[in-house]
Amino acid sequence: MAERFETESRKLLGRLRDAMAGDDPGQARLDKITQLIANSIGCEVCSIYLFRDEETLELCATEGLNPDSVHQTRMRLGEGLVGRVARRRQVVNTADAPSARGFRYMPETGEEVFSSFLGVPIQRLGESLGVLVVQSKQAREFSADEVYALEVVAMVLAEMAELGAFVGEGAAMGARHSQPVMLRGTVAQEGVAEGRIWLHEPRVVVTNPIADDPHRELERLTEAVEELRVGVDKMLSLAADKEQAQVLEAYRMFANSKGWMRRMQEDISNGLSAEAAVEKEQSLARARMGQATDSYLRERLSDLDDLSNRLLRILTGQGADTGAEMPADPILVARNIGPAELLDYGRNLRGIILEAGSVGSHAAIVARALAIPLIVHVDRATLEALNGDHVMVDGEQGIVHLRPDDTVVTAFRDKMAMQAKAVERYASIRDKPAETLCGSVVSLHMNAGLMADLPSLEGSGAEGVGLFRTELQFLVRNQMPKRSELSALYARVLDAAGGKPVVFRTLDIGSDKVLPYMKPNDEPNPALGWRAIRVGLDKPGVMRMQLQALIRAANGRPLTLMFPFVAQYEEYTRARAEVDKAMEREARLGHVLPEALKVGAMLETPSLAFSPQKFFEEVGFLSIGGNDLKQFFFAADRENERVRRRYDTLNVSFLSFIERIVERCTQTNTPLSFCGEDAGRPVEALCFAAIGLRSLSMRPASIGPVKSLLRRSNLDEVRRVIADARHRGDMSVRPAIMNYLRDQG
Numbered sequence: 026m027a028e029r030f031e032t033e034s035r036k037l038l039g040r041l042r043d044a045m046a047g048d049d050p051g052q053a054r055l056d057k058i059t060q061l062i063a064n065s066i067g068c069e070v071c072s073i074y075l076f077r078d079e080e081t082l083e084l085c086a087t088e089g090l091n092p093d094s095v096h097q098t099r100m101r102l103g104e105g106l107v108g109r110v111a112r113r114r115q116v117v118n119t120a121d122a123p124s125a126r127g128f129r130y131m132p133e134t135g136e137e138v139f140s141s142f143l144g145v146p147i148q149r150l151g152e153s154l155g156v157l158v159v160q161s162k163q164a165r166e167f168s169a170d171e172v173y174a175l176e177v178v179a180m181v182l183a184e185m186a187e188l189g190a191f192v193g194e195g196a197a198m199g200a201r202h203s204q205p206v207m208l209r210g211t212v213a214q215e216g217v218a219e220g221r222i223w224l225h226e227p228r229v230v231v232t233n234p235i236a237d238d239p240h241r242e243l244e245r246l247t248e249a250v251e252e253l254r255v256g257v258d259k260m261l262s263l264a265a266d267k268e269q270a271q272v273l274e275a276y277r278m279f280a281n282s283k284g285w286m287r288r289m290q291e292d293i294s295n296g297l298s299a300e301a302a303v304e305k306e307q308s309l310a311r312a313r314m315g316q317a318t319d320s321y322l323r324e325r326l327s328d329l330d331d332l333s334n335r336l337l338r339i340l341t342g343q344g345a346d347t348g349a350e351m352p353a354d355p356i357l358v359a360r361n362i363g364p365a366e367l368l369d370y371g372r373n374l375r376g377i378i379l380e381a382g383s384v385g386s387h388a389a390i391v392a393r394a395l396a397i398p399l400i401v402h403v404d405r406a407t408l409e410a411l412n413g414d415h416v417m418v419d420g421e422q423g424i425v426h427l428r429p430d431d432t433v434v435t436a437f438r439d440k441m442a443m444q445a446k447a448v449e450r451y452a453s454i455r456d457k458p459a460e461t462l463c464g465s466v467v468s469l470h471m472n473a474g475l476m477a478d479l480p481s482l483e484g485s486g487a488e489g490v491g492l493f494r495t496e497l498q499f500l501v502r503n504q505m506p507k508r509s510e511l512s513a514l515y516a517r518v519l520d521a522a523g524g525k526p527v528v529f530r531t532l533d534i535g536s537d538k539v540l541p542y543m544k545p546n547d548e549p550n551p552a553l554g555w556r557a558i559r560v561g562l563d564k565p566g567v568m569r570m571q572l573q574a575l576i577r578a579a580n581g582r583p584l585t586l587m588f589p590f591v592a593q594y595e596e597y598t599r600a601r602a603e604v605d606k607a608m609e610r611e612a613r614l615g616h617v618l619p620e621a622l623k624v625g626a627m628l629e630t631p632s633l634a635f636s637p638q639k640f641f642e643e644v645g646f647l648s649i650g651g652n653d654l655k656q657f658f659f660a661a662d663r664e665n666e667r668v669r670r671r672y673d674t675l676n677v678s679f680l681s682f683i684e685r686i687v688e689r690c691t692q693t694n695t696p697l698s699f700c701g702e703d704a705g706r707p708v709e710a711l712c713f714a715a716i717g718l719r720s721l722s723m724r725p726a727s728i729g730p731v732k733s734l735l736r737r738s739n740l741d742e743v744r745r746v747i748a749d750a751r752h753r754g755d756m757s758v759r760p761a762i763m764n765y766l767r768d769q770g
């Protein structure tokens with residue numbers, strides 16, 4: 026029985042291929058296909074519904090329904106049985122369609138006489154393209170074999186659609202990958218860029234979905250899986266640590282999975298080529314991945330997805346070594362990317378577009394360090410983009426213009442030209458101080474975290490590095506860095522700074538920053554959990570190692586360091602004691618001690634602002650970590666898109682709070698600076714200066730715009746605007762400041 030079924034299935038696929046071979050236009054091909062399927066399965070009706078737009082399905086071809094309803098009958102995603110198949114990406118198989126949940130009667134089609142309904146999604150690698158339906162008068166459920174056969178056919182249709190087989194006269198379907206597309210996402214690093222698409226994982230194109238010779242295809246699959254297994258074993262033998270080995274073990278389990286292999290062999294026996302079989306199983310896994318709520322299951326499905334990609338590359342010879350050349354102006358598109366891989370691309374990239382990712386992800390941190398515009402959460406980016414496509418990234422609005430038309434290109438280039446002019450203007454004040462019209466001088470420093478940042482010290486006009494985030498070195502590696510490596514690196518940072526001050530912040534991990542080689546803690550609320558100095562004090566090994574590395578790197582030069590996330594006085598004194606201990610130890614070991622040592626704390630929790638006077642007297646300096654401080658002040662998660670922009674930094678309550686910190690530091694002569702992202706926003710920086718901050722640290726690209734505004738401003742006037750706004754009871758001083766700036770031109 027099974028064999029007869031396989032023969033039937035192969036015969037149908039063979040006929041489909043013949044139907045595709047002619048020069049027929051797209052619509053004629055679709056018509057022929059519905060006819061072939063209806064005859065072969067022995068049903069009165071076969072219809073193909075394709076997406077018109079993201080939300081609408083259209084009947085594009087039918088055998089058996091009223092021909093006049095073709096291109097007339099439409100339904101929304103989720104509407105009726107067809108809409109349900111498309112939304113859930115699951116088969117609907119019923120003997121009594123009119124009574125099935127969700128059924129919607131389409132009078133123009135004449136379908137009321139058909140009782141049985143079988144609909145399968147037409148999908149390719151998780152992208153839903155449409156629905157293939159068969160219907161019959163006889164009330165019966167379709168057998169598992171029939172469902173399976175229709176799925177195989179749907180798979181072939183999806184591949185053909187990808188190859189543009191249904192495009193043309195009377196267009197059943199628009200040509201894919203040729204129209205302009207606008208995609209939206211979330212800005213993770215600002216900036217605008219124009220360039221050509223470079224896919225991190227090139228799209229594999231399957232040109233032969235139907236097998237000519239199933240025996241040969243089975244052999245090809247076996248050979249490719251063998252190559253895959255050897256590859257995974259090799260990776261496993263090179264695994265750097267236990268954690269990585271565990272991930273690879275899971276890979277090996279899948280690569281050796283009999284179930285996976287058997288399903289692909291069945292697909293081939295039913296007429297698919299080896300690569301189409303791999304893709305069919307991959308599509309099913311992706312559909313399940315979209316629905317899995319269990320994170321463990323999702324991860325395993327994602328492993329399977331990755332293995333399928335590798336297998337496809339082996340089978341098609343496409344992939345990393347396609348010989349395709351990276352364009353001169355590459356804009357990277359990926360589902361997601363790790364920080365180390367991003368560093369490998371380095372500054373070559375003009376922009377980055379990610380489907381997943383998050384504003385606080387490691388990749389985002391690296392993109393920021395490299396000053397490359399990054400947009401995350403861009404749905405469908407890897408599906409819509411092809412290598413070499415023209416693209417414009419608007420990292421201010423969070424918009425990607427893929428294959429833009431001329432009007433968009435002109436408008437976008439105007440915007441880029443205006444920005445380039447501004448950059449020129451900033452360069453002309455690079456060596457001038459940020460001195461306001463009323464004579465106050467604000468010192469501007471830059472934030473850094475990678476060696477790659479250091480060249481910006483010269484170009485930006487920063488007076489030094491106000492925040493060196495040391496965790497980046499830990500995040501971009503697969504294993505804990507050694508003390509000697511760290512010390513060499515910190516020494517290079519100090520060398521590159523050429524005598525300008527550098528404030529090293531000790532390891533700030535936990536919360537959103539999870540080291541790949543450390544066991545993640547399952548905490549109910551990581552931002553309020555075991556992070557930063559809390560980890561350093563409870564498990565001081567790494568902190569001690571880092572302190573030693575810093576002292577050795579300074580090698581007699583001045584050393585400035587600060588501890589992140591200090592919430593109470595005692596945490597600072599304990600950490601400070603560790604520094605003293607490290608100094609003593611290093612002296613005993615005969616190392617040269619720094620000629621001057623400054624030890625400070627980051628003020629990132631409101632509690633620290635209310636600590637005893639003694640703390641302010643004792644601490645070497647304070648740096649306000651506004652990103653964290655603001656999230657705790659307003660109780661609004663900085664990682665949560667829904668709330669992270671809800672409260673304005675220029676809200677009078679927050680400004681008053683910062684002002685209070687400035688006052689306390691003034692009383693005790695404690696040096697104070699602000700190093701959160703807000704310091705790099707010109708209007709915010711202006712208000713901070715007006716309430717008394719005299720040191721700001723920001724990303725290098727912000728120094729020009731901030732300095733330019735400060736040099737044109739009078740802080741006495743700004744103070745008056747703030748006072749008036751407070752007096753009126755404004756919620757935020759922003760509107761008043763913006764009006765004032767507008768009046769000033």
Ligand code: PEP
Nearest residue numbers: 650651652653700701702
């Ligand atoms: C901050 O919280 O403002 C800060 C500078 O530290 P990070 O962004 O690294 O948490």
Ligand code: MG
Nearest residue numbers: 629650652653
């Ligand atoms: Mg912080």
